[in-house]
Amino acid sequence: MPEPTGEEIAGLIRPGRVHRRVYADPAIFEIEMARIFGRAWIYVGHESQVKAAGDFVRTRIGRRPMVMVRHEDGSIRVIHNQCAHRGAMVVAKDSGNAKRFECCYHGWTYGTDGRLVHVPLKHGYPAHFDPDDPGTAMVAAPRVTSYRGFVFASLVADGPPLTDFLGCMTTSFDDMVDRAPDDEIEAAGGVFKHAYDGNWKLYLENLCDAAHPIFVHRSSIDAARAQDDTAHTTGAGEIAVRQMRQNGAPHEFWREQVGIWTYPGGHAFLGDYHDDEKLVAASGDPAFAEYVAALEAKKGAEETRRIMEVTRWNSNVWPNLSFMSQFRQLRVVHPVAVDRTEVHTYAFRLKGAPARMFEDTVAFANVTNGTGSPVLTDDLETYGRIGAGVTSEGAEWIEIGRGYETDRPDGKGGVEGVDSTSEVYIRNMYEAWLGFMAAP
Amino acid sequence: MTGLAPPEIESFLIAEARLLDERRWEDWLALFAEDGWYWVPLEEGQANPRDTVSLIYDDRRLLETRIRRLAEAALHAQTPVSRTSRIVANPTVEEEDGGEITVRAKFEMIESRQDNRRVFAGTTWHRLVRGGEDGFRIRWKRVDLVDCDAVHDGISVPF
Numbered sequence: 326m327p328e329p330t331g332e333e334i335a336g337l338i339r340p341g342r343v344h345r346r347v348y349a350d351p352a353i354f355e356i357e358m359a360r361i362f363g364r365a366w367i368y369v370g371h372e373s374q375v376k377a378a379g380d381f382v383r384t385r386i387g388r389r390p391m392v393m394v395r396h397e398d399g400s401i402r403v404i405h406n407q408c409a410h411r412g413a414m415v416v417a418k419d420s421g422n423a424k425r426f427e428c429c430y431h432g433w434t435y436g437t438d439g440r441l442v443h444v445p446l447k448h449g450y451p452a453h454f455d456p457d458d459p460g461t462a463m464v465a466a467p468r469v470t471s472y473r474g475f476v477f478a479s480l481v482a483d484g485p486p487l488t489d490f491l492g493c494m495t496t497s498f499d500d501m502v503d504r505a506p507d508d509e510i511e512a513a514g515g516v517f518k519h520a521y522d523g524n525w526k527l528y529l530e531n532l533c534d535a536a537h538p539i540f541v542h543r544s545s546i547d548a549a550r551a552q553d554d555t556a557h558t559t560g561a562g563e564i565a566v567r568q569m570r571q572n573g574a575p576h577e578f579w580r581e582q583v584g585i586w587t588y589p590g591g592h593a594f595l596g597d598y599h600d601d602e603k604l605v606a607a608s609g610d611p612a613f614a615e616y617v618a619a620l621e622a623k624k625g626a627e628e629t630r631r632i633m634e635v636t637r638w639n640s641n642v643w644p645n646l647s648f649m650s651q652f653r654q655l656r657v658v659h660p661v662a663v664d665r666t667e668v669h670t671y672a673f674r675l676k677g678a679p680a681r682m683f684e685d686t687v688a689f690a691n692v693t694n695g696t697g698s699p700v701l702t703d704d705l706e707t708y709g710r711i712g713a714g715v716t717s718e719g720a721e722w723i724e725i726g727r728g729y730e731t732d733r734p735d736g737k738g739g740v741e742g743v744d745s746t747s748e749v750y751i752r753n754m755y756e757a758w759l760g761f762m763a764a765p
Numbered sequence: 766m767t768g769l770a771p772p773e774i775e776s777f778l779i780a781e782a783r784l785l786d787e788r789r790w791e792d793w794l795a796l797f798a799e800d801g802w803y804w805v806p807l808e809e810g811q812a813n814p815r816d817t818v819s820l821i822y823d824d825r826r827l828l829e830t831r832i833r834r835l836a837e838a839a840l841h842a843q844t845p846v847s848r849t850s851r852i853v854a855n856p857t858v859e860e861e862d863g864g865e866i867t868v869r870a871k872f873e874m875i876e877s878r879q880d881n882r883r884v885f886a887g888t889t890w891h892r893l894v895r896g897g898e899d900g901f902r903i904r905w906k907r908v909d910l911v912d913c914d915a916v917h918d919g920i921s922v923p924f
Contacts, residue, residue: 548834557800562827697821702842702919
């Protein structure tokens with residue numbers, strides 16, 4: 326089957342609807358891997374994962390195995406995890422520290438910038454063999470930039486700078502880091518890796534969806550509501566039960582009070598829906614009081630008040646990153662196939678905050694991102710059902726029109742939903758999608 | 766000193782596995798002490814459930830909610846339900862003091878749901894105290910999966 330033309334791809338997106346092929350067609354998926362993941366700024370990790378020279382973590386850009394590494398000059402490099410000799414994957418551990426990367430097959434050895442530094446048995450090669458050629462290397466991503474510790478890479482040399490690409494979403498990253506008394510955060514506490522049999526786009530499409538919790542999460546909402554609060558808790562279960570109850574906020578609340586804002590480039594954030602005093606203000610919690618005092622000591626009362634008044638739930642950075650600045654969680658979506666997706670999730674520690682606070686962050690991670698979470702498992706089931714459903718070839722168009730007639734400019738270059746359950750953030754992602762996909 | 770677990774402990778583990786296979790969730794919950802907890806770590810040798818995330822870390826309160834959810838009508842992740850088959854084996858007593866016993870055992874569980882079959886395997890650790898209808902109550906249970914840190918689809922059924 327010939328590759329769809331730009332015109333055919335453009336025909337898959339209509340006002341308020343998209344063709345089911347965008348979730349089901351392997352040919353579309355291949356083009357996404359080349360034109361979106363092969364070109365856009367893609368989140369690859371956080372600087373705290375590679376603190377010292379030689380520190381590395383394995384990461385991905387689309388399906389490509391990559392290595393993010395701190396080079397000896399202090400810069401962060403993102404290099405393809407492939408030996409230039411016979412193609413073997415060089416780095417087999419998820420993380421570690423290395424001065425050099427040596428291939429297991431014939432000992433070709435690379436520096437932490439990916440350059441080939443040693444070729445054993447180097448005799449009889451043709452004249453064109455050049456170990457100094459940057460293409461005969463663990464080839465480096467041409468652009469790597471961070472914003473306040475969050476590292477992005479792009480596989481093309483030309484394109485908008487990262488801050489242009491992020492646009493208004495820099496404010497969500499700011500919010501995450503500003504919350505640290507020492508103005509620094511670090512990824513900590515392990516990495517969940519969960520997967521589902523569905524398309525990669527479904528994940529971000531769910532994370533700003535204010536209409537789904539009372540349907541998808543009905544079972545955990547009802548189970549949590551019936552929970553006897555005198556039952557023993559270490560503190561961890563209390564966080565989880567409170568969070569499950571919050572998902573059961575009334576429909577009017579979800580529609581009228583949450584807020585959904587979208588920005589050019591496919592990005593969006595959903596306002597917060599929490600009113601639980603333990604989860605957001607934690608006013609009665611000694612560790613939280615200690616935290617606020619530490620923040621005030623470092624940043625002053627006024628700045629602390631400003632920080633506490635920022636209330637965002639998920640911030641989606643298209644195409645594959647979503648994070649919760651207020652709750653110190655981050656998720657990275659890795660496409661595997663048109664109908665298979667992996668998601669890696671991270672928790673963050675606020676430098677200068679009391680240690681106890683991170684325990685709550687971990688408990689919150691378990692209930693929102695945990696592979697065995699009574700909440701997340703119902704989301705994963707839903708993605709799997711969409712993955713199966715769209716192969717049925719029934720309704721040709723997927724409806725993403727809720728709020729279409731009432732969305733309005735937000736005065737900051739974006740569009741907001743008047744109804745917080747507006748699917749404006751999905752329509753906005755498809756605008757960005759089309760920008761990348763229709764360009765050959 | 767590690768030794769083979771006595772028959773009454775092996776019987777207890779077999780009975781517990783049967784409750785889980787038969788989806789008698791409330792009966793399983795009743796095996797736990799009032800301040801009991803259930804833990805499936807994310808990392809090999811994970812020392813602490815509070816500073817590192819876990820596949821499951823349920824104190825009594827959360828375990829009660831988890832079990833109650835498994836009986837909810839709108840439980841999408843278990844529609845249809847999983848059927849499981851467990852083998853427990855190699856039980857040894859690792860520690861015994863003050864009437865409490867730490868038991869180590871191996872398990873394998875096959876989970877079948879729709880057309881998918883998954884195999885889970887690993888080591889279980891039970892901290893048991895004598896008492897209750899079944900001879901023991903569980904103060905805590907830890908399940909170390911051999912692939913704890915691997916990619917998994919959603920996990921809805923406790924091990």
